[in-house]
Amino acid sequence: MSDSTQKVINSLKKRHRKEKVFRAAGATAIGFGFLLVFLLITDIITKATPAFKQNWIAIEVDFQPDLLGIDGLDLTRLPKGDYRTVLRSAIFEMMPEVSGRRDKRSLFGLISSSAEFEIRNHLVANPADLGKKVTVWVKVDDDVDSYLKDDVVVGEPGIRISEKQATWIKKWVDSELIESRWNSEFFSLGDSREPESAGVKGALTGTFYTMLVTLVLSFPLGVAAALYLEEFAPKNRWTDFIEVNINNLAAVPSIVFGLLGLAVIINIFGLPRSTPLVGGIVLTLMTLPTIIIASRASIKAVPPSIREAAMGLGASRMQVAFSHVLPLAMPGIITGTIIGMAQALGETAPLLMIGMVAFIVDVPGGITDPATVMPVQIYLWADSPERAFVAKTSAAILVLLGFLLIMNSFAAFMRKKFEKRW
């Protein structure tokens, strides 16, 4: 055995150890990635679960016309009654042991402020109950709701329930007046300052309109630009300049697009603030580079033989582009568009700049109504101090992630299905 072979043998042990360490480092990095995804998802799911349930309480309401302050005969005045007083007396009657102004107030605080509207709605829907004593289910306050859902004790930070209130709640629970129900209102209500009355419908509708504007603008614009650059543009400095521009725009921070929207679209052109229209335009400008780049790649992948064949049959370049190249490139273009739209769907920062961060209760009815979108709604709720909003935020995140998952899976499916067709 030669001298050098011996030296190599001597070095082997150390080198293989280093190899193992290096390999382990790589495996750790990947494991870390998996761990993070797992942590993130479980964290959000755990936090979100309570938001899909809401505790309701049964209250015996006595719909006395004189208490309501309305004439029992004129049913049209039903919605204008003093339901607050009715509700108060119903609650105090339910808990006769509570006395004193302060205690009464803190008892009343355990019921959602939406309760009076709920009993009003009940009576309006069932006018026959006027003058009768009926059981109506109303929501409990979010503090009570969180207290009931989370396994916590009075006195923990963030728990806004006093000892006394806790005993009352316990009494309700013991006498089975409290019921936990599927929180369908989360999907049917707009935003609210009260967590128990806050839902994502407003944000979802706003997202829908914003995405609609984005899609309607960015798809044709992106495809047209890609088609021009790939099929018709002369190879000169001007075209190069456009290309450089597109590549750079793809890497400009999204918040800068927000500044553009604020300074140009709102302040110079005077389009209405906080609306899906402006949001859609800003997101269009932001996603266009993505769509253009993907579409160009897809158009480029159409083999030249197809163009040559069509041209050989006497078609003009325009006809070739529109009736042969474009249809063949379409799957790739659609995939790119979906990815761009998914990007836009998760975008928050530029929308903050153009005022889509306003507190809006009403569900928007069109692209020029003030609105907010899902990511901004998440941001707003995440900023709210109420404990119950943590669950709401997480639930909204789940909804958003669900949409993103669907879009991205669809894009992946398209890519798989149409890849390597020639």
Added chain:
Amino acid sequence: MSDLSITEALTSDDIVIEGTVGTTTAEDAKMSMRNVNVFYGDKQAIKNVSLDLARNQVTALIGPSGCGKSTFLRCLNRMNDTIPICRVEGELKLEEQDIYAKKLDPVLLRARVGMVFQKPNPFPKSIYDNVAYGPRIHGLAANRAELDEIVVSSLQKAGLFGEVKDRLDAPGTGLSGGQQQRLCIARTIAVSPEVILMDEPASALDPIATAVIEELIDELKEKYTIAIVTHSMQQAARVSQATAYFHMGHLVEMGKTEQIFTNPTHELTENYITGRFG
């Protein structure tokens, strides 16, 4: 040599290959391979090949494109390990040591059986660092002076030192093609291997650079056992002492180079060296 389908049409139908003709064994074998089969997935690339590499000789592996000669060469220092779907069967020995034994370390094997590739592949480092690469990773030099000595002597052996001695810090990629290939040979020699495998080392070079390389190979055989894959028959005739003719995964014929080129036994070999195909 480019059109395999013609090769097949010409040969595979009418000529049957039954085992190997000629002498496959050597008296003083550095490496000996018996019944080697290589598979890529389901495809068999090497079919029952047995041959010896004689010590301090140049053995040329020739044959048409796709005949498996490169694949066979790459088995000899287990470079095929890097291809996941590749499977090697049979008995391959480097001086009585089974090179596919489980406990054998491919790192050690490759230090003993070096390889020079078809396309010059100097690392994007300086000329010095290229040659010093092997000694450094294997810990062959105890200090800088020893390393310098290894680098200089390797470059000298590769016949490159005179051309690069005043620019050892220049990047290896800046050399000409022939110089790059000699740098790669120097790099291989620097590890003091026992066997050097060369996979068409001159195919990417011009005739002058090729001549230099061939001369170099002739000198190197004094110290090393060399196996060279080539599809230039002239090259095989010039540099080798033994020649093995591969055809479609089979080792058709093997023997002394003079005999193969002047008086081939097998019809396929004759067809090939007379230039009827390949």
Added chain:
Amino acid sequence: MTSSTLIFVVLFLALFSYWYGIQRSIKVAGGATQVKKLVSLPRQFGLLTAMWCGLPALIFLLVWTFFESTVIEALLVQSLSVEVQQLDQSALGLYLNDVRLLSDSSAEVLQKADPDKVFAAEKLLEINRDAAWLKSGLVLILCLSCVAFIISRFAVDFRARVYLEKIIMRVLLACSIIAILTTVGIVMSVLFESIQFFSSVPPWEFLFGLEWSPQMALRADQVGSSGAFGAVPLFAGTILITIIAMCMAVPVGLMTAIYLSQYASERLRSYAKPMLEVLAGIPTVVYGFFAALTVAPFIRDTGEALGLSVASESALAAGLVMGVMIIPFVSSLSDDAINAVPTALKEGSLGMGATQSETIKQVLLPAALPGIVGAFLLAVSRAVGETMIVVMAAGMAANLTANPLDSVTTVTVQIVKLLTGDQEFNTPKTLAAFALGLMLFVTTLALNVAALKVVRKYREQYD
């Protein structure tokens, strides 16, 4: 008619023109049987007519919409009393805002309002009404006259296809120019506002000042009205968080890329790729939520358990989560760089008896270095421009510190803070946001250009 109704009307007219153009072309040819005499197909005549009907009208409508509010405002101000016209910009803005609100209000509100403003509101409604009529009229006239013009040129040898293709080509070109317009728009918007800002705050004070407290007094005569616009703490905070993020993202991302491309089995790769895609696809607002509600409290509690004082909005939490966000970015770009290294180099090293890791560390990575540097620069650019994570998890107060456990603020956080919830414009406070935006844009642009240069050079090396 509102703009959206008008758009539908124009589209309908265009559809009609399509049909009409076809009919006319057939007539020009001399009946359905003679259509072959035409140089172009009747369909092409139809499309051309539709284009002529729709395009000018839509372009006009677009231009009108963009300038409508400015022009109407100017007209309104002109018709108002001299005192109003002499109000300064922000006061005038407020006044007009009131007027706009009034013009939407019910009669009850109007009774209580300032009669001058009520008058103005009525005037506004009047102008609006006139403008709407004018707009609708002009659009329709434009549609019809354009159609009439193009129809008048129809003849047997009229090359409808050539004209049609010319128009389409123009439209396509216009679409591709939007990218340039966007860039110009961005540059203009941040530049103009910044110049305005620098006229009240000197650039050197902004660039080198150590104190940042943009809270302006509402009235100019109040004490301490100037605010402080030294952006160094913001730059420092941005750099600190970026460094933390890079310390997280680069090793993990790079090792992930190395492991996936050099070691991992096909099976592991088929799980790891989607995992990275999930990490890449999660919206930043979600990362922000995770940082603020999970990571930050965890770090604070851990720090406290170790006896360290940790801010509840520590730079560490924001930086780490931002790093996680960037991992897939670094990993995919590094993967590209590593895969671009020719296999010959790898084989050369392995063939000499180097171990896998020696090959990676001493051959692959040095060879891929330019690509990895490019990836690093792009990742830094991402980190610098990232907004939501820092808005939600980093602090608001501008501390000048290098302690990752302290709370710092960043450029993007301040932009958001300065521009949200504030309706007024053109105060140094809002303008400062644009100056910060300018810094951000210039920095990220420089990073991207540098990264692309490095990567391109590297590509040439192996092409």
